[in-house]
Amino acid sequence: MARKLNKKQVDAELLHAIFVVEKEWKQIRELGSRSIERTLESRAAEKLAEAKYLYLLREARRRNVNALDI
Numbered sequence: 001m002a003r004k005l006n007k008k009q010v011d012a013e014l015l016h017a018i019f020v021v022e023k024e025w026k027q028i029r030e031l032g033s034r035s036i037e038r039t040l041e042s043r044a045a046e047k048l049a050e051a052k053y054l055y056l057l058r059e060a061r062r063r064n065v066n067a068l069d070i
Contacts, residue, residue: 011065018056025049 028046
């Protein structure tokens, strides 16, 4: 029997994931801006982190999640 997930719990996990991925993306971006010559891998890592962050934001918007409500 599957466990029923509570919407508030899932929304809280989504918000936590957004904050974690945002911090990771900003760290990668900052490190890249400080480097003298950026490698292809560092650019790809930054684009991947940005894509994850934007996907999570779209998911939060679709679910009508607000950080102030939780």
